[in-house]
Amino acid sequence: MTLYGVGLGPGEADLVTVRGKAVLEDADVVYSPGRLSRTVALNHVDESKIGDLDFPMTKDEEKLRAAWKEAAAEIAPNARDGDVAFVTLGDPNVYSTFGHLRRTIDAFHPEVDLEIVPGVSAVTAFATAMGVEIEAGAGLSLREAASGASPTGPDRMILFKVTDAPATHEGLVEAGYDVTYGRRLFMEQGESVVTDDPADIDERDYYTLAYAEKEDLEVEQATAAFGTDDADGSEDAATDGEPVTDGGEVVDLERATGFEGGDCGGQR
Numbered sequence: 176m177t178l179y180g181v182g183l184g185p186g187e188a189d190l191v192t193v194r195g196k197a198v199l200e201d202a203d204v205v206y207s208p209g210r211l212s213r214t215v216a217l218n219h220v221d222e223s224k225i226g227d228l229d230f231p232m233t234k235d236e237e238k239l240r241a242a243w244k245e246a247a248a249e250i251a252p253n254a255r256d257g258d259v260a261f262v263t264l265g266d267p268n269v270y271s272t273f274g275h276l277r278r279t280i281d282a283f284h285p286e287v288d289l290e291i292v293p294g295v296s297a298v299t300a301f302a303t304a305m306g307v308e309i310e311a312g313a314g315l316s317l318r319e320a321a322s323g324a325s326p327t328g329p330d331r332m333i334l335f336k337v338t339d340a341p342a343t344h345e346g347l348v349e350a351g352y353d354v355t356y357g358r359r360l361f362m363e364q365g366e367s368v369v370t371d372d373p374a375d376i377d378e379r380d381y382y383t384l385a386y387a388e389k390e391d392l393e394v395e396q397a398t399a400a401f402g403t404d405d406a407d408g409s410e411d412a413a414t415d416g417e418p419v420t421d422g423g424e425v426v427d428l429e430r431a432t433g434f435e436g437g438d439c440g441g442q443r
């Protein structure tokens with residue numbers, strides 16, 4: 176029998192994957208490490224199936240290890256007799272509490288099978304919520320910016336745990352970044368905020384991230400030619416004068432422009 180780590184996505188009930196929902200519906204017990212993940216899980220399973228686990232808000236590693244051992248000891252017998260799920264917001268493998276549980280189960284209950292169902296992570300959801308495009312070929316770094324920290328270096332960064340936005344903002348602007356903040360993105364609980372003014376979000380809320388991009392970053396997209404060559408010449412720019420039509424139908428961009436690559440590729 177199996178312990179499933181299920182990613183719930185950023186917080187809206189219908190952003191749980193089809194597979195994640197099926198696993199939750201089939202599980203005998205669904206463990207949740209916190210109030211928000213519990214609320215999302217309750218959209219998919221009856222409250223009688225929810226098993227709450229208590230994790231202390233502390234950095235004391237001894238206390239944390241004790242809590243993880245206790246949680247693993249509670250979960251393991253149920254995972255031997257049936258299927259159980261442990262839910263986390265976002266993806267279970269991205270900055271997640273599930274990692275601690277997985278390692279503790281591996282160490283003390285190696286007979287338990289583990290499977291992970293990925294979820295929509297804030298690492299990717301932020302792009303849609305904040306109208307950002309990470310174009311093919313671009314780099315993107317994930318960092319933490321807790322307690323006013325301002326990590327710098329990469330051209331583009333997504334920063335988690337932005338708990339003191341004004342202080343983080345100061346350091347980032349000084350280092351030459353444009354910054355946008357997103358709070359409670361795609362989340363049913365609380366108000367979603369997208370802003371580039373840190374004063375709008377000066378109250379601490381753990382579910383806050385930032386996207387920082389070097390202000391002098393120059394991105395030359397092949398599609399820029401559509402807007403510049405001539406007023407209606409978007410097709411000409413892409414096809415050396417041949418219209419981008421095929422018997423009256425607009426043909427796909429890949430053929431028209433010579434873009435190559437699969438779902439994640441293509442040249443700029």
Ligand SMILES: C[S@@+](CC[C@H](N)C(=O)[O-])C[C@H]1O[C@@H](n2cnc3c(N)ncnc32)[C@H](O)[C@@H]1O
Pocket residue numbers: 185186263264265266267268269270271295296297298334335336337357358359360361362381382383384385
């Ligand atoms: C411990 S990490 C968990 C990440 C999660 N496992 C994921 O894949 O999205 C928590 C941080 O992720 C960011 N975060 C997670 N969900 C978010 C959301 N819906 N809106 C804004 N930020 C979010 C916040 O920066 C928060 O401090």
